[in-house]
Amino acid sequence: MNLMFFLLIFITETATEKLCPLRASIDVLEGEYFYLCFPESKLQHSWKEEYAINWYKESAGRQKRIKETHRIVSQMNFLEFWPAELGDSGNYFVTQSSGKRNFTIQKWTLNVLERNRSSCFNQNHLTTEIQNAGTGHSLKCNDLSVNANDSITWYKDCKNYENERGRELDFKTLSVQHSGIYTCKISISHEGKIYHSTNTIRLVVEEDAPETVTLEIVGRNEEIQTEIGKEETLNCTGFLGYYIQEDANLYWWFNDTFPKECSGIPEADPPICEEDLKKSHLGNKFYITRLLRIKKVREEDLHHNFTCTLQADEITHVKVVKLKKDGKEYDAFVSYLKDCVSTSKEEREFALRILPMILEENFGYKLCIFERDVSPGGAVVDDIHSFIDKSRRLIIILSQNYISDRAIYELESGLHKALVEKKTKIILIEYMPIRDYNFLPESLSLLPSKRVVKWKKDKSLPVNSRFWKNLRYLMPAKPTKSNTKGHCLNLDLGSEGTQPWSGGCDFNTVI
Incomplete structure (x- = not known):
């Protein structure tokens, strides 16, 4: 009996270790099922003490204990989201406490990314795998299933891919034509509803590599079409060859200055920041990548270059990115x-x-x-x-x-x-x-x-009325001007001046 009990604990902990990757920062798409978890082996077991597991969220410097809802459910070492929403972004940590002791088991930074309404994936929520033609390879679907019989569908470039339903997509012999963006969608049934979890992989299949390798930045100088107020992410990737170069560095430069580092907390980040340098080993090739995040494109951002520089082995390569309005006057x-x-x-x-x-x-x-x-x-x-x-x-x-x-x-x-x-x-x-x-x-x-949108005469006149709020929502994104708060235009008197408005003109107040 005791042997069976300890065997069950060992199997459970082994499975949990496999299901709980120890990543400090995690990205997830809004509207999808997701969970945070920690291996049970991290618990401080004491057979004489009772202990409690508590989950917390830290946002804007404030810590708040998470209470279970119909959407957010905690089960011992799991915190489930049915589904994740944009407001769930923030820092999370879990504690184990008893009458005598209280310590933190694990911490995470959760980034809930906005879903791309015009595509089946988000460009910021994918991984890249680079393989050589003529070899075999498998694409693996991240397993967030809760049931063994959850259905799985594969897509290539957002089109159903050959009715594949397995957890792995196997290629016996890769060819250049297999290159593309593959999305695996898991359908999960929960309390009478269907939820989804997706995983997207960009597969790049190259011909056999030449014997000599040139250190370089992937891609040429480019112009990115954008709009004022739009969020942009600039990607710079350097190819290092077939072995890692410890002295390799990749950094951004713009407007005669280096950008600050992103903190990992979106609301606390500066307007423009660069993420940590990431090294990757794809197939038999080594790459380094650094992203530059622009919260909202400003008019001034259109008038200078964003320069990415790769330095290694006393060799320097440069890539220039320019932001350009999308041609609409x-x-x-x-x-x-x-x-x-x-x-x-x-x-x-x-x-x-x-x-x-x-x-x-x-x-x-x-x-x-x-x-x-x-x-x-x-x-x-x-x-x-x-x-x-x-x-x-x-x-x-x-x-x-x-x-x-x-x-x-x-x-x-x-x-x-x-x-x-x-x-x-x-x-x-x-x-x-x-x-x-x-x-x-x-x-x-x-x-x-x-x-x-419907105009309701006097009711729609105030700048903070529902009419102007709905109209601005349908218009292109623009930064809010400071003079729209606290005043409304005196339209009834035919004046272009402003006068105090008792309800205020903050867009959080809608008439």
Whole structure:
């Protein structure tokens, strides 16, 4: 009986050791099942004392004991997330305590990454494996299963891969054509719901390596298309050859200065920081990598180079990365009812004064309003097409009388770019309540309903109203200006000044 008891403990601890990698920093995708755990062998066993296991989260310098919820469940040496959310990012630690002693068993930094809505994986949540052609190889799915019968699906470049269902993807003989991005998705059933856990691997298959090896930075100088306010991660990887070089160093340099190191706590990191140098041994080749993280791209970041330098064996290689706006001149083209169709002054006032006053003067957007910004004398149809093409969004101020010869062309041109070319996103502002949408093209029904915001006159006027919050959410990302807090525009009096607003204008307050 005693032998069986100790054998059971040994088997359990051996399995747990295999399931609990001792990584200090862990990345996980939002919306996926995940767990933190520690090997039971780390517990201080005492047969005479009772002890308790407590899990804690540290965020913004404050420690808080984790209480079980329907979503976060602790089971002895496991802390499960059903599923992980962005707010779960932070530092975690687990303690063992009794009446006499209290000590920390293990610590982690958990980074919950935002899911890429347009792809089956996140570029920051993958590993790279480099192999030579002609050899055999297996891609392994990280095992976060809780049941042996959990289903597994493999994808290559986000397409179902040959109906493979095993925990390993075996290649008897690799060829260059096998190169690609492979994603393994585990489907886990829990309390009547299906959760997923994914693992993505970039497989690079190269021809047989030449006898002579050149130390170099992988990739050439590049320009990255971006937008102001967008988060960017710059990757620099150096190839060291077929043996590790201890003196090799890789570092970033920009604006005549070295970036600070990332702390591992996202909210505490400086605007631009570089991660620790990582060394990797892929196949029979050695690489070093260093990432540069930019929280929010600023206008000034577009005016200098980001330089990555590789130094080893008295050899220096340099790679230059430039950030460049994505070619759009305007944040939005504004289409509205023209005076030749209606004598309504309210819509013209909204389109030509209220909308630009708040979006441009308070939030830093650049709008294209045809009557205001386009010089007369050109070909109207060609001009409209050109300016919509230069805009990231098409704002349509919709009313029952909206359609005219020019307005319908603006709408149809925008719909073509949104639904066919996928170059421009449309935002519909329902300026007046509309009961019947039959006067609009049928293709408009293909747009997501969430891209419609409703103007409610006086209720929507304050800068902190739900209308402006929803509209800004649909617009390209822009840094918030300080003068939007604590004041609202006095639009009713026709003034461009500001006056105190009793509710405040912080966007956490929504009217």
